[in-house]
Amino acid sequence: MSSSSQRVTQRRLQGLLFKRFGMAVVTYALTMLLCVVAMFCGLVQATLPAAVLIGALVVVSQLCFFALFRSGRNLRFKDPSLTEPQVLVALTWLTLLLALFEHARGSLLVIYLLILLFGVFELPPRVFARCAVLAFSGFAGLNLYEAFASRLADPAAAFLQVSVLAAVLLWLSLFASYVQAMRQRMLQRRFALQAHQDTLRGMMRQLEDLAATDELTGLFNRRHFLRLAGRALENMSGGRQHGLALIDLDHFKRINDVHGHAAGDRVLQTFAGVARACLRDGDVLARYGGEEFVLLLPNTDCDQFAACCERLRDAFSRAEPLGVKVDDLSLSVGMTLLSKHDDLDEALHRADQALYQAKRSGRNRCEAAWEEVDA
Incomplete structure (x- = not known):
C-alpha cells in the first residue's frame, strides 16, 4: 500500500x-x-x-x-x-x-x-x-x-x-x-x-488479454486494433495526424509450402519481435489476418512515418528466424495518414491500395497514398 x-x-x-x-x-x-x-x-x-x-x-x-x-x-x-x-x-x-x-x-x-x-x-x-x-x-x-x-x-x-x-x-x-x-x-x-474476487479479476484480465491478443505473435488482433484505432481517431485533436499502414510479408505462401507451417509461424513471430524493437511504446501494431499486419503511429507526419516503415522493412530483411533457415525475407507496406475528420474504413482502403501498388511494383518496398489525405 x-x-x-x-x-x-x-x-x-x-x-x-x-x-x-x-x-x-x-x-x-x-x-x-x-x-x-x-x-x-x-x-x-x-x-x-x-x-x-x-x-x-x-x-x-x-x-x-x-x-x-x-x-x-x-x-x-x-x-x-x-x-x-x-x-x-x-x-x-x-x-x-x-x-x-x-x-x-x-x-x-x-x-x-x-x-x-x-x-x-x-x-x-x-x-x-x-x-x-x-x-x-x-x-x-x-x-x-x-x-x-x-x-x-x-x-x-x-x-x-x-x-x-x-x-x-x-x-x-x-x-x-x-x-x-x-x-x-x-x-x-x-x-x-x-x-475469489481477486481470482475472478485475474481471470477476467486473462480473458480480456486473450480476446485482444493474437495467440501466435502476441500482438493485438484485428478486432482490438479497430477498437483502439477508432478511439484514437475520436480523440485526435485538430492539426495532428496519425500514420496508418498495412504490412504484408512477401511470398509467405511459398515459405509455408517449402519449409512447412511451423516455419511460417516462426517467421510471423520473428516479424513481431522485429517490429517491437523498431516501434515506440505508444505505437499500435496488430495482426490483421494471415501474414498481414496493420500499424498505427500516433502524432506523426509523412516523412517520419515513411522513415519508420522503411526502418521496419530493412530490419525484417536482415532478421533470422530462430531454428529455421529462410532466405530473402521481405515485406511490403502500404501507407497513408489519418486526419481528425477521416473515416477509418476509407483510410484502411487507401492503405490497402498503396499496399497493392507495392506488390505490383515488385514487393519489398513501401508505397504511400499521401495525396488523398491532402485532398
Missing part, C-alpha cells in the same frame, strides 16, 4: 475513533447529569467540593484520551481505539461514584452495561471478561467494605444488586464471545470472498 493510501486509511480510522470517543463523552455527560439530579434529590452522601473534584478528575482523564486521539499517538498502540483503557477508566470512575450513593446505588447499575457495550464489538472475549470481572469486583468490593464497616443500610438489597450485576455481566460476556465469534467468521468469509 502506498503512503498516500495509508494516510487516507488512517484519516478514516481516526474519524471513526473520534465518533466513538464522542459517544463515550456523551455517556459521561449523561452520567454526570444524573448525579446532579441525585444531589438535588438528597441521594448523594458526598459534599459538593468532593463531587466537583471527582467530576474534574473525570474531565481530565477524558482530555488525556482526547489528546492521544488528536495527536495521532493512539495509532502507535496495538489497539488504536484504546477501547480497553477507556473501559477500565470508566469502570473505575463509576465504582468511585457509586460509593457516594446509598439507597439509589442500584439505579446506576445500568451504567456498567453502557460502559461495557463499548467493548462488545472491539474487545477479545478474554479481555472483555477481564473488564466484566473488574466491574463486578469493584461493585461487590464496595458493598463488602460497607458491610464490614457497618455502613450498609440494606444488606438484602445490596446482595440482590450484586447478584443481578453478576448475572447480567455473565450474560453480557457470553454475548460478547458470540459477537466476536460471528465477527471472526464474517472476516474469514470476507477474506475468502476477496480472494
Whole structure:
C-alpha cells in the first residue's frame, strides 16, 4: 500500500475513533447529569467540593484520551481505539461514584452495561471478561467494605444488586464471545470472498488479454486494433495526424509450402519481435489476418512515418528466424495518414491500395497514398 493510501486509511480510522470517543463523552455527560439530579434529590452522601473534584478528575482523564486521539499517538498502540483503557477508566470512575450513593446505588447499575457495550464489538472475549470481572469486583468490593464497616443500610438489597450485576455481566460476556465469534467468521468469509474476487479479476484480465491478443505473435488482433484505432481517431485533436499502414510479408505462401507451417509461424513471430524493437511504446501494431499486419503511429507526419516503415522493412530483411533457415525475407507496406475528420474504413482502403501498388511494383518496398489525405 502506498503512503498516500495509508494516510487516507488512517484519516478514516481516526474519524471513526473520534465518533466513538464522542459517544463515550456523551455517556459521561449523561452520567454526570444524573448525579446532579441525585444531589438535588438528597441521594448523594458526598459534599459538593468532593463531587466537583471527582467530576474534574473525570474531565481530565477524558482530555488525556482526547489528546492521544488528536495527536495521532493512539495509532502507535496495538489497539488504536484504546477501547480497553477507556473501559477500565470508566469502570473505575463509576465504582468511585457509586460509593457516594446509598439507597439509589442500584439505579446506576445500568451504567456498567453502557460502559461495557463499548467493548462488545472491539474487545477479545478474554479481555472483555477481564473488564466484566473488574466491574463486578469493584461493585461487590464496595458493598463488602460497607458491610464490614457497618455502613450498609440494606444488606438484602445490596446482595440482590450484586447478584443481578453478576448475572447480567455473565450474560453480557457470553454475548460478547458470540459477537466476536460471528465477527471472526464474517472476516474469514470476507477474506475468502476477496480472494475469489481477486481470482475472478485475474481471470477476467486473462480473458480480456486473450480476446485482444493474437495467440501466435502476441500482438493485438484485428478486432482490438479497430477498437483502439477508432478511439484514437475520436480523440485526435485538430492539426495532428496519425500514420496508418498495412504490412504484408512477401511470398509467405511459398515459405509455408517449402519449409512447412511451423516455419511460417516462426517467421510471423520473428516479424513481431522485429517490429517491437523498431516501434515506440505508444505505437499500435496488430495482426490483421494471415501474414498481414496493420500499424498505427500516433502524432506523426509523412516523412517520419515513411522513415519508420522503411526502418521496419530493412530490419525484417536482415532478421533470422530462430531454428529455421529462410532466405530473402521481405515485406511490403502500404501507407497513408489519418486526419481528425477521416473515416477509418476509407483510410484502411487507401492503405490497402498503396499496399497493392507495392506488390505490383515488385514487393519489398513501401508505397504511400499521401495525396488523398491532402485532398
